[in-house]
Amino acid sequence: TIDGPGGAGKSTAARGLAARLGYFYLDTGATFRAVALKARELGVSLEDAQSLGQIARESEIRFGGDHNERIFLDGEDVSEAIRTANVTEAASRIAIFPEVRGPLMALWKRLGKDGGVVLEGRDTGTVVFPDAGVKFFLVAEESVRAGRRYLERAQEPGVTEKRVGEELRERDRADQARQHAPLMRAPDAIEVDTTGLGPEETLNRLELLARARITNRQSSQS
Incomplete structure (x- = not known):
């Protein structure tokens, strides 16, 4: 599992590590984004936990592509559509609801139940798979994280590095303060x-650490 705040490098690291280890890549945050995207398209209030939960339960969300880096919502590739600022903000707001988290967590657990998976998110090592064999928690200085996010979104109309930094700080506060599955480092991460x-x-660095941890676990079990 790879957890951490936005802009710390989780997605790039998780995709690369999964490819090097020959594992399945699972971006848990993308599933929240998919639900948020559909809610916005349907005009569902981001405060309506019951309706949002229904979307999470009834939508078909799956991963595909060479390294499972693409996400499909009801058969449509929404990999780019879920990365806009509006969807990002909406995903953060709906992530607090157990009605949404429950169905999505069931999906993550189903995909990861047999192992051989690299998950990235904000609570994958503390809540989703607390017994994962290898856990990482990535961090970086706020200014560096904001700079990375700005580069990702520099082509968006009206976006500024200051605005990106403010959004990042707000997301950090929301993730750390939410009642259900807040962002935090697992003790063994x-x-x-x-x-x-x-x-x-x-x-x-992650590959070196992961392979060493995997080897140690295999040795202790033999």
């Missing part, structure tokens, strides 16, 4: 500060 690391350096 390996913390990796990516502030001064590039994507390849981060991936190399």
Whole structure:
């Protein structure tokens, strides 16, 4: 599992690590985004937990692509559509509802029940798979995280680095303060500060640590 705040490098690291290990890649945050996207399209209030839960239960959400990096909602590839600022903000708001989290967590557990999965999110190592064999918690300085997010969204009309930083701080506060499954480091997670690391350096470090932990677990079980 790979958890941490936005902009710490979770997605890039998780995709790369899954590819190197030959594992399935599962972006839990993308499933919240998919539900948020559908809610916005249907005009459902982001405060209506029951209706949002119904969307989560009844929607077909699946992953595909070469490394399972694409997400499909009711048969449509929404991989790009879920990455807009509006959907990002909506996903953060609906993630607090157990009515939404319950069905999505059931999906994650079903996909990861046999192992061989790299999950990324904000509570995958504390709530979703607390017994995962290897857990990482990525962190980085706020200014660095904001800069990364700004580069991802620089082509959006009206976006500024200041605005991205403000949105990031608000998301951090919401994730850490929510009652159900708040963002926090699992006691047995390996913390990796990516502030001064590039994507390849981060991936190399995680792969080295993951392979060592996997080898140790296999040795102790033999």
